[in-house]
Amino acid sequence: MPAVASSKVKRASKAGQARRPSRKTPARSRTLNDALAEAAWAEADAALAEALADLDEVEGAETAAARRTALAMLAQSLARAGRKRGLTRIGEVGGKAAYSAAAHELAVPAKRAPKRVVISARGVARGGAVLAKPRVKPATRGKKPGRKKKP
Amino acid sequence: MTEWTLCLDFGTAYSKAAAAPTGAWARFDPATVRPLMLAGEEAETNPFLLESAVFVDDQQVLFGSAAVQRADQFSGGKRRALRSFKTLLSVSDLDRALATNVPGSIDPHRLFQMRDLIVLYLAYLLAAINRAAGQDGDISQATGLKVRYAAPAWRDADSAGTHASILRLFGEAEALRNALGKKLLSPEGLSMALVTKAVPKAMAAPEPLEMSLIFEAPAAAAYTSIGLRDAGSHFIVVDMGAGTTDIAGLVRDRDGIQELADARYTLKQAGDFLDGIIANRVLKAASWARGTEAQTALWAMLMRQMADVKETLFAEGRVSIRAQGRGVTVAMRDIERDQDFREFIKTLEHAYEHSIAVVRGDALVRGRAEVEAIAVGGGAAAPFIQALVKQKYRGKPRVTARPATPDWAHAPVFAGNLAPVFPQLAIAIGGALAPDEMLAVNGGGVRRLAAGRNDTQAARD
Numbered sequence: 088m089p090a091v092a093s094s095k096v097k098r099a100s101k102a103g104q105a106r107r108p109s110r111k112t113p114a115r116s117r118t119l120n121d122a123l124a125e126a127a128w129a130e131a132d133a134a135l136a137e138a139l140a141d142l143d144e145v146e147g148a149e150t151a152a153a154r155r156t157a158l159a160m161l162a163q164s165l166a167r168a169g170r171k172r173g174l175t176r177i178g179e180v181g182g183k184a185a186y187s188a189a190a191h192e193l194a195v196p197a198k199r200a201p202k203r204v205v206i207s208a209r210g211v212a213r214g215g216a217v218l219a220k221p222r223v224k225p226a227t228r229g230k231k232p233g234r235k236k237k238p
Numbered sequence: 239m240t241e242w243t244l245c246l247d248f249g250t251a252y253s254k255a256a257a258a259p260t261g262a263w264a265r266f267d268p269a270t271v272r273p274l275m276l277a278g279e280e281a282e283t284n285p286f287l288l289e290s291a292v293f294v295d296d297q298q299v300l301f302g303s304a305a306v307q308r309a310d311q312f313s314g315g316k317r318r319a320l321r322s323f324k325t326l327l328s329v330s331d332l333d334r335a336l337a338t339n340v341p342g343s344i345d346p347h348r349l350f351q352m353r354d355l356i357v358l359y360l361a362y363l364l365a366a367i368n369r370a371a372g373q374d375g376d377i378s379q380a381t382g383l384k385v386r387y388a389a390p391a392w393r394d395a396d397s398a399g400t401h402a403s404i405l406r407l408f409g410e411a412e413a414l415r416n417a418l419g420k421k422l423l424s425p426e427g428l429s430m431a432l433v434t435k436a437v438p439k440a441m442a443a444p445e446p447l448e449m450s451l452i453f454e455a456p457a458a459a460a461y462t463s464i465g466l467r468d469a470g471s472h473f474i475v476v477d478m479g480a481g482t483t484d485i486a487g488l489v490r491d492r493d494g495i496q497e498l499a500d501a502r503y504t505l506k507q508a509g510d511f512l513d514g515i516i517a518n519r520v521l522k523a524a525s526w527a528r529g530t531e532a533q534t535a536l537w538a539m540l541m542r543q544m545a546d547v548k549e550t551l552f553a554e555g556r557v558s559i560r561a562q563g564r565g566v567t568v569a570m571r572d573i574e575r576d577q578d579f580r581e582f583i584k585t586l587e588h589a590y591e592h593s594i595a596v597v598r599g600d601a602l603v604r605g606r607a608e609v610e611a612i613a614v615g616g617g618a619a620a621p622f623i624q625a626l627v628k629q630k631y632r633g634k635p636r637v638t639a640r641p642a643t644p645d646w647a648h649a650p651v652f653a654g655n656l657a658p659v660f661p662q663l664a665i666a667i668g669g670a671l672a673p674d675e676m677l678a679v680n681g682g683g684v685r686r687l688a689a690g691r692n693d694t695q696a697a698r699d
Contacts, residue, residue, distance in 0.1 A: 119272065119273075120652060120653050120655050122275055122279065122285050122286070123273070123286075123652065123655035123656050123659060124653075124655040125284075125285065126284040126285060126286050126287075126655075126658075126659045127655060127658035127659050129283045129284045130284065130658070130659070133546075134546070156558070156565045159558050159565075159567070160558055160560060160565065163550055163554070163557070163558055166550075166553070166554065167546065167549065167550055167553075170549070170553060170658075171658060172658055173654055173655075173657045173658035213654040214648045214650075214652075214653070214654035214657065215648065215650070215654075216654065
C-alpha cells in the first residue's frame, strides 16, 4: 500500500545504503513454504481429525452394516485429508505393469523379481515426489485380479 | 531493489492478496511469487485467508475471524456479521447500495450505513496488507508498490464510474487506517466510540490512492499462461462462483487483452444453487430426519459443511454425511437426476457452445491454432464444469483445457506446498502477475474499459 511504498522509497534512496546480500533468500523461502504448508495442513487437519474419530467408529461397530458405513466414512475422511495436502494416487488397483524395483513395492516376498505385476494398493505422490510406491503382486497370466472365476 | 505489484482479491468469504516483482510476466520465476499472509504469521488457521466479515457488537466492532466467531455465538440468525462485500461491490448502482442502512440483524444500534462498514473493513484489510507486506523481506524493501484489485466483471454498470467509487472507498479506508494504525488489527476490535468518531473524519478527508482494476477472467488467463512457451492468444474462462456462473472469451494481442463481447454469458445458477440441490437430496435420502425441527437442524449442518461436501462429491462422485448419529450417502448421479439441475446443465452447455463458437471463430479469423479453456472459482472442480472445458472439437482451432492449478505451482521451490492452496489464491496471484495490458483500468486513468461488453446474455432465475 502507499505507506509501504512511500516509506520504502525513502529507505531505498538513503545514500550509501548497500543492497542486502542474497543470503536471506533461503530463509525467506523456507518461511513462505512453511506458511504454505501450514495453510494446507490447516485445511487437512479437520479431515484428519474426522478420520481419527471414524477409526473409533470402525473399531467399535457392532454390526457388519455399521462397520461398512464407518469404513466408508473413514476412507472418505482420509482421502479428503490427502487431497487437501495435495497428495495424488499412483496407478489403479488391478492395473498391470512391467515390474520396476524403483517404482514398485512387492507386497509379497518373491525369490525372483517378477516380469509383470498387478497393483494391489495404489501409491501416493505429492508434487514430483513419490511418498509411497504402489504395492504390487506378481501378475498371474490369464487371471484378472478382483474378478471371480465363473463356475 | 525492485518495484513490486500487489493484487488483492475480495472473495465472497475471504480476502486474499499476492505480490510479484513488476515485469514478472516478461521474465517469470515462480520463486518470486509471494502470496501474503493477511491473517498474520501467527494465525492458527490458513494465514493467507482473511475472513471477509465485520460484526457490530454491543461495545465494539470486530473484524475477520473475530467477527465470525462472535457471530457464531448467536443462533437463529438474530445477529449476523456483514459478509459478501464482493456481491455488494458488483451491484450496478454502487453509490446507492452504499447509502442504504444496514439491517438491524447486523447493526442493532442503527448507527451505520453500508458504506461505513465497508470502509471499516477495507481499512482493516489495508492494515493487514501493510503488515504482511512489511514482514516480507523483499516487498518491504521494494522501490515502489503498484496496487491492483481484482473484481468480477461489473454487470449493468459503467466500469470507470464504478472504479471511481471503489477508489473513493479505498481512499476513505486509507485515511481511516492512517488514523487508527495497528488498533485495526487488534482481536478485540475497535470501540464503538472510536469508530463513530474516526469514520466520519476519514470520509471527509480521504487519502487519494492509485489502484488499478483487473477483471477475474484476465487474471485467470494470466496465471494459466504465464511462463508457457505456447501461451495462447485466445481464452475461454468458465468461472463458477457462489452467486453466478460466468463465461468469458478473451483475446490477447499486441495492444493488450480484450473481451469478446458476444462470448459473455452470466447464469444466475452457481454454487449457492447447487448447495440447495445437494441439501435437498440429502434431506430426501435421510429418511430418519422427519419433522421441521430435524430437517432444519440437518439443513443447517449441511450448509456449514457444504464446501467439504462438494469437494468430496466432485472428487469421488459420492459423499457420505454423518448427522444425528446416522449416515447418509448422496451420489453425483442423484444430483444429475434433479430436474432443476438438468435444466441448469442444459443452459450452461448451450451458453458454453455459443461462447466457444465465438472464441474459435475469432481465433480462426486471426489465423490462430489454439484456444485455451480454463475453469476457475469454487466450482472449477465440478465434473460438469470439467467436462465442458475438456470437450474436444473437430478441426482448428483446437481447444486445450488448462489445469486449475498451473504446472508452475508445482515447482520444486515450493516443495509441493503451493499447489494445495493455489485455487484459493489463484486470482490474487494472477492479478499480480498480469502485464499492464491485461488491466481493465490502469492506475488513475482508464486504460481499457470493458466498453465492448454485453450485459448478461443468458440469465435464468
